[in-house]
Amino acid sequence: MFLEERESTHVYKQQVMFSKEELERRESLCVHEEPAYCNAACPLKLDTKAMVKAVAAGDWAKALQLYEKITPFPHILSAGCEAPCEGKCKLCQLGEGVAIRELERAVVRFGEKIRRGLPRMKKKKTVAIFGSGLFCTFLAGELNKKAYPVTVFCREDSAEEFLSRETAFVPAEGMAASAAVLKGMDIQFRFGSDPADMESLRRDFDIVCCQWGLAEVSDGDNALMYSREKKLVTGQTTGVLDAAFGAKKAALTVDRLAQNLDPSNTRGEEGSVSTRLYTDLSEVPPSRRLIGGEPCTKEQAEAEAARCIQCTCDACVKACAYLQHYRKFPRTLTREIYNNVNIIMGDHMMNKPINACSLCGQCSVVCPNGYDVAEICHIARQTLVTTGKMPLAPHEFALMDMLFSNGEAFLCRPQPGFEKCRYVFFPGCQATAIAPDTVAAAYADLCARLDGGVALMLGCCGAICDWAGRYEMYDEARAFLDAQLEKLGDPIVIAGCPTCKKELSGHGGLKLTGIWDILNEIGLPETARGMEVPAALHDACGARGDEPTQQAIRNLAEAMGCALVDTPYDRDQSPCCGYGGLTQYTNREVAKAMTRKCLERSDLPYISYCMACRDRFAREGRESRHILELVYGTNAGSPPDISQKRYNRLSLKAELLREIWNEETQEVDIGFKIEYTPEVLRLMNDRMILKSDIIGVLQELRKTGEAVLDAETGLCVARARLGNVTFWVKYEEIEDGYRVCGAYSHRMSVIRRQG
Amino acid sequence: MAEKNYYTVDPLGKLMCMKCRVPLEKGKAKFLYLDNGFPVELPVCPRCGFVYVPEELALGKVQAVERALEDK
Numbered sequence: 001m002f003l004e005e006r007e008s009t010h011v012y013k014q015q016v017m018f019s020k021e022e023l024e025r026r027e028s029l030c031v032h033e034e035p036a037y038c039n040a041a042c043p044l045k046l047d048t049k050a051m052v053k054a055v056a057a058g059d060w061a062k063a064l065q066l067y068e069k070i071t072p073f074p075h076i077l078s079a080g081c082e083a084p085c086e087g088k089c090k091l092c093q094l095g096e097g098v099a100i101r102e103l104e105r106a107v108v109r110f111g112e113k114i115r116r117g118l119p120r121m122k123k124k125k126t127v128a129i130f131g132s133g134l135f136c137t138f139l140a141g142e143l144n145k146k147a148y149p150v151t152v153f154c155r156e157d158s159a160e161e162f163l164s165r166e167t168a169f170v171p172a173e174g175m176a177a178s179a180a181v182l183k184g185m186d187i188q189f190r191f192g193s194d195p196a197d198m199e200s201l202r203r204d205f206d207i208v209c210c211q212w213g214l215a216e217v218s219d220g221d222n223a224l225m226y227s228r229e230k231k232l233v234t235g236q237t238t239g240v241l242d243a244a245f246g247a248k249k250a251a252l253t254v255d256r257l258a259q260n261l262d263p264s265n266t267r268g269e270e271g272s273v274s275t276r277l278y279t280d281l282s283e284v285p286p287s288r289r290l291i292g293g294e295p296c297t298k299e300q301a302e303a304e305a306a307r308c309i310q311c312t313c314d315a316c317v318k319a320c321a322y323l324q325h326y327r328k329f330p331r332t333l334t335r336e337i338y339n340n341v342n343i344i345m346g347d348h349m350m351n352k353p354i355n356a357c358s359l360c361g362q363c364s365v366v367c368p369n370g371y372d373v374a375e376i377c378h379i380a381r382q383t384l385v386t387t388g389k390m391p392l393a394p395h396e397f398a399l400m401d402m403l404f405s406n407g408e409a410f411l412c413r414p415q416p417g418f419e420k421c422r423y424v425f426f427p428g429c430q431a432t433a434i435a436p437d438t439v440a441a442a443y444a445d446l447c448a449r450l451d452g453g454v455a456l457m458l459g460c461c462g463a464i465c466d467w468a469g470r471y472e473m474y475d476e477a478r479a480f481l482d483a484q485l486e487k488l489g490d491p492i493v494i495a496g497c498p499t500c501k502k503e504l505s506g507h508g509g510l511k512l513t514g515i516w517d518i519l520n521e522i523g524l525p526e527t528a529r530g531m532e533v534p535a536a537l538h539d540a541c542g543a544r545g546d547e548p549t550q551q552a553i554r555n556l557a558e559a560m561g562c563a564l565v566d567t568p569y570d571r572d573q574s575p576c577c578g579y580g581g582l583t584q585y586t587n588r589e590v591a592k593a594m595t596r597k598c599l600e601r602s603d604l605p606y607i608s609y610c611m612a613c614r615d616r617f618a619r620e621g622r623e624s625r626h627i628l629e630l631v632y633g634t635n636a637g638s639p640p641d642i643s644q645k646r647y648n649r650l651s652l653k654a655e656l657l658r659e660i661w662n663e664e665t666q667e668v669d670i671g672f673k674i675e676y677t678p679e680v681l682r683l684m685n686d687r688m689i690l691k692s693d694i695i696g697v698l699q700e701l702r703k704t705g706e707a708v709l710d711a712e713t714g715l716c717v718a719r720a721r722l723g724n725v726t727f728w729v730k731y732e733e734i735e736d737g738y739r740v741c742g743a744y745s746h747r748m749s750v751i752r753r754q755g
Numbered sequence: 756m757a758e759k760n761y762y763t764v765d766p767l768g769k770l771m772c773m774k775c776r777v778p779l780e781k782g783k784a785k786f787l788y789l790d791n792g793f794p795v796e797l798p799v800c801p802r803c804g805f806v807y808v809p810e811e812l813a814l815g816k817v818q819a820v821e822r823a824l825e826d827k
């Protein structure tokens with residue numbers, strides 16, 4: 001039985017994963033790029049988070065640079081800013097928020113100024129400002145920055161005097177520094193003039209601004225800081241921050257007027273914003289402010305800034321080894337996958353990431369907004385299958401394994417003495433491969449203690465082709481299983497594996513339970529014995545969202561006397577062991593990282609209730625037991641290799657047929673002997689070469705006599721094309737057969753060519 | 756003009772066809788995958804035409820090309 005290779009690289013079909021709108025809807029779920037709470041609160045759009053980070057790192061020049069971005073007069077603003085950011089600091093929820101205002105003052109005190117670039121060309125349109133006070137001061141600074149030729153008409157007689165109105169709160173050094181800043185600006189002052197003469201003086205200027213109250217304005221507009229009636233840029237402000245913000249809005253209005261546009265034209269987002277950011281505080285200890293009152297030292301400020309937790313959402317990346325491996329947030333990942341799947345020609349370089357996700361859905365649970373990367377990767381896989389661009393190579397072994405489970409190794413029988421059964425036990429393909437004795441014991445127990453007959457079905461639930469995105473194969477597998485169940489009289493399926501249970505729950509109308517539920521109901525068998533030492537319970541990713549199953553397992557474990565220790569990311573939040581989604585086959589590195597991530601939660605032995613988890617944990621060297629091994633006093637021991645897994649399934653089937661149904665299975669005699677060096681067995685497992693592949697090659701050799709002798713090694717090499725793969729076997733002849741010393745394979749076929 | 760060969764393996768007289776009992780020679784062959792062809796020179800039996808793909812080639816260059824084509 002072989003699978004069809006993917007389509008030619010020269011066939012181009014198009015199919016999109018979903019609409020652009022759907023893409024945007026999904027992307028918008030992620031709040032990772034939302035502004036931090038402090039940033040969002042600042043109407044001047046200070047990148048507070050970055051500034052605080054710079055202070056914590058002792059980079060005062062950078063901190064000042066960030067602060068100067070929002071104001072031409074940092075001394076004045078920092079001295080009087082009401083700092084709405086402080087109340088929004090996330091740390092307020094735990095204790096005291098970061099003392100942002102004190103930090104800003106420290107930044108202005110200690111920050112070394114970075115030299116500015118060359119002065120820019122002045123703009124053509126001229127601007128006049130009448131009056132003084134905070135609004136006029138900030139506005140003059142903003143317009144200077146925008147390179148307008150600015151003339152200020154004020155009653156005062158000097159720059160110092162001009163600045164002194166409404167700034168009593170600024171300390172003397174701050175005033176002196178601000179005066180120096182003002183004098184360094186390219187602004188024309190008409191000191192000692194009477195702003196009340198505005199009407200006669202204004203005709204020489206293109207745009208006119210004034211202090212609030214200088215002219216009688218009946219259509220004041222604080223959003224634009226503009227009176228259309230009087231053609232005056234002005235507005236009422238209260239406090240320093242509001243004046244600074246008003247000046248910013250006014251400067252933007254000047255821009256619009258200078259371009260002969262309506263002032264309300266294309267202004268973009270102004271002022272403070274709301275943020276949807278989510279930040280997990282569960283691991284943050286409460287803390288108190290380290291500064292306040294007295295002006296602080298550099299060191300004190302740096303220590304206070306170090307309290308900042310740099311609010312961001314990274315709940316998914318923190319939890320998931322796959323996202324960590326690719327160093328991508330779901331939003332970026334989604335966009336890249338979407339664009340790459342939709343291309344018709346060229347490299348599908350996102351295939352690897354698409355196929356490396358374990359489809360476990362942990363992201364959708366740890367994310368505050370339920371971002372579901374699994375679903376995106378799953379749809380991507382199905383789309384690639386549709387367009388013929390899904391490589392077969394990474395999934396072929398697993399898919400063939402499934403065909404084997406539902407073919408040669410498949411078994412479906414009613415309990416002897418029953419034609420139709422009330423139940424059918426469905427242990428799952430991994431249990432039969434990894435722990436056949438446990439399966440046999442469980443089935444015997446169920447038969448002995450349940451009424452109405454318990455049938456047995458050894459096979460695969462179809463998860464493999466579902467994960468591979470092969471939806472047509474999945475439909476076939478489903479129809480196959482349903483037909484078998486019908487023959488048994490549509491019994492209640494007793495799943496032995498939470499993933500099987502989940503997959504089978506997709507078959508409409510099927511009655512379904514877990515062996516754990518049955519055992520809780522009928523009680524434990526005599527063989528049941530908990531572990532001697534405390535253990536960590538690893539929830540199967542297949543049981544995500546299935547609280548009753550998670551609880552049933554705990555009840556069983558506790559009834560056996562297991563001392564279970566709580567771990568982070570348990571129950572619904574549990575990560576995948578690396579088997580799910582076929583990650584184990586498509587990307588061993590990521591799968592290994594997933595296993596390690598599971599194991600880093602505890603140093604204790606692990607109890608799991610999915611055989612794949614049990615297998616992968618044991619492979620990493622951890623003491624690892626499946627709950628059913630504890631229930632039935634069995635121990636599957638060290639993990640089997642890929643050929644052993646197949647052998648286990650076949651021999652379990654043969655053994656059960658013989659012992660329960662009195663049927664003998666004919667052992668096929670290949671007619672010759674094969675020995676394997678230990679080295680080659682390791683190699684074969686690593687290269688996914690089965691003993692049955694080796695047999696295939698040697699049978700071909702016996703038929704054709706085709707082989708090559710390598711004088712250098714003294715070994716012969718034979719080959720056979722089996723399905724989509726050419727296997728090569730290095731061997732030496734022994735009595736009645738062969739000793740296999742090497743094996744390798746490739747997918748390309750090779751032919752002779754003429755000329 | 757000589758045709759481009761993507762790869763050449765010379766048997767250097769160290770390989771023998773077991774069936775024909777003659778040494779393999781450097782001969783013309785072609786790899787095929789997903790509708791793409793790559794001319795190469797590999798050890799070939801001059802009599803029966805057996806084409807030999809050495810392990811290093813299979814696990815090196817051949818695998819790399821396979822991977823690249825699979826994602827096309």
Ligand code: SF4
Nearest residue numbers: 030031032313316367
């Ligand atoms: S958990 Fe991840 S996907 Fe969800 S909002 Fe946070 S960063 Fe975005």
Ligand code: SF4
Nearest residue numbers: 038089090308309311
């Ligand atoms: S903890 Fe830091 S980043 Fe978060 S709100 Fe407070 S100051 Fe801003």
Ligand SMILES: [Zn+2]
Nearest residue numbers: 772775800803
């Ligand atoms: Zn030959």
